[in-house]
Amino acid sequence: MFIACLFGTQALSAHAFGVRYQLDVPLYYYVLGAGLTVGLSFVIAALFLKKSATPSAPIRLKLLDLDGAYGWVVSGARWLCGLVGVAVFFIILTAGFAGEQSPTRNIAPVFVWSIWWVGMVYVQALVGDVWRLVNPWRLVFDAVVATLKLGPFTGRLTYPVVLSRWPAVAFFWLFAWLEQVAPFAEVPSSLALLILVYSAIVWVGMFLFGRDVWLDRAEIFSILFGFLARIAPTKIEDGKLWLRPLGVGLASATPLSRASTVLLLLLLATVTFDGFRDTQVWADLIEWALTRSWLFAPLFWVQQQNIDLRLFFESVGLLVVPLFFFVSYGVIAKLSALLSDGSYNTRSFSGQFVMALLPISLAYHIAHYLAFLLLAGQLAIPLASDPFHVGWDLFGTLGYRMDVGIIGIGTVWWVSMAAVVIGHMYAVYTAHVMAVASAKSHGRALFSQLPLIVLMVCYTMASLWILAQPIVQSD
Incomplete structure (x- = not known):
């Protein structure tokens, strides 16, 4: 059961x-x-x-000036969120490969399919763009770039315009197939391997085309969670945290x-x-x-x-x-x-x-x-x-x-x-x-x-x- x-x-x-x-x-x-x-x-x-x-x-209401007197608190909170996101990412990978291989007794499938996939959709739409703070692929890439002192890293290649966001469409269909159809996606070690393969694709894409370009064009979860954040009652803009009516970010003339x-x-x-x-x-x-x-x-x-x-x-x-x-x-x-x-x-x-x-x-x-x-x-x-x-x-x-x-x-x-x-x-x-x-x-x-x-x-x-x-x- x-x-x-x-x-x-x-x-x-x-x-x-x-x-x-x-x-x-x-x-x-x-x-x-x-x-x-x-x-x-x-x-x-x-x-x-x-x-x-x-x-x-x-209509919107300013909640917090992120660069104001409490900027150090905001920076600390961002750092803590990032640390949690990266820590959870590596815990899931380690548990998936080395932990017990029962789907209900391993935190990898439990977290990925219920807490992360289902829960993050609710958080993004009903709270705000939390994914941007905890995205482990973005944070690990930034840490590597900073450690190697690569400076402002914009990639090695120009992203083909013709690709648009079609790679993200393909990735999402595969993700849906894994979630709904594939029996091996519930096996912890298989799930951890899938996460590792996708992570490698993301990091290679960031290296070749630039972090922001890949996140905006091909990284499906950043794109999808970004869309859902348009429903949310909060938004960060111009260094400020704003409160706004639910769904106001959906209306666009473009x-x-x-x-x-x-x-x-x-x-x-x-x-x-x-x-x-x-x-x-x-x-x-x-x-x-x-x-x-x-x-x-x-x-x-x-x-x-x-x-x-x-x-x-x-x-x-x-x-x-x-x-x-x-x-x-x-x-x-x-x-x-x-x-x-x-x-x-x-x-x-x-x-x-x-x-x-x-x-x-x-x-x-x-x-x-x-x-x-x-x-x-x-x-x-x-x-x-x-x-x-x-x-x-x-x-x-x-x-x-x-x-x-x-x-x-x-x-x-x-x-x-x-x-x-x-x-x-x-x-x-x-x-x-x-x-x-x-x-x-x-x-x-x-x-x-x-x-x-x-x-x-x-x-x-x-x-x-x-x-x-x-x-x-x-x-």
Whole structure:
């Protein structure tokens, strides 16, 4: 059960409790109600948020002057955060290679898949850009450059413009495949080797093209966490720490590149597939494929290559679902451009309004992984006291045992539903703010948004249905 709790997702919250949440009304009431709520939020925004009401500059409050009287405290805090980030990085590597090879009794897989991947998304979006302070690849590279006295290091080569952020797109798909499909990614030594290989790629990339260039163009986690930090209520700018409304950093008049657009769509598509494969529909699709005579030969060939059919189908699904998202969003962008009367073309609309989908990705991440974080994350409590299994009890938590009752199955459902609905409503608001700020007229802004709003309403209902399948029971 602990392996299932560690490497499963939403479905496993139900498995851990041994029950499903009984809804008091049919599921489709919730699904339709959520869709109507999101649609109504667009109507309200259209009525009350006009172009004249759109602020020219976001409201923000200065919290701290980082270079002021307390600059030494800030510098010390930065140094401490960096030290913690690098220390954790090497602890994870060492434990992965030398520690016990059980996924639930080794801190490497527990930390990477629950604390770091799930938790860091929440921290970046709901607190601020903490990753920049603890990024071990950046800090280790800086330390080596300083030790070797290389001075301002800008790399040896010019990064090819044609590559854009496509390397990051490829890295993220591979990361999603490792997280959701690959069985060896839960083995501590294999995971440590993967981390080491990726670290080598990052450091070589920094050496060849420069630290900042590689982090901005190819290092997937710096790019992705940077996007999520745009949602956060804090931002460091001009040597000051600012407090701002949630999500204000999403609105931008500059369209993203094609690669960045694909990356944000891929983020949403991969987490959606992770939920979809827990549904009966996915199981039925696999059964359908296995009973098609015209698929017998290719599937038999796959088995002859010693490829597990489950891994094969999930790998195919992880390709097909993102392609479906790309095509759907492309059609929506084309329709919206046609309705905008020249305010946008397909390229500019897709690159600009994809940022409005980021709150949806965050919402689904919360709905899909919160129970996983609260359950599997508990495994890190005793492991933190003895990461190498040598008998330490550094923090007095070695005897801690997992509490599966930390979150109830009913709470999982209601949090999931609230996250999905609120995330979509904020996405509608963000899209409307961007539209009224850049369209030729308020009317054109409304018309151009209609296809995107329809997409958001449909995804609200679809995602809520997917989330409900493994955890609720409805008459």
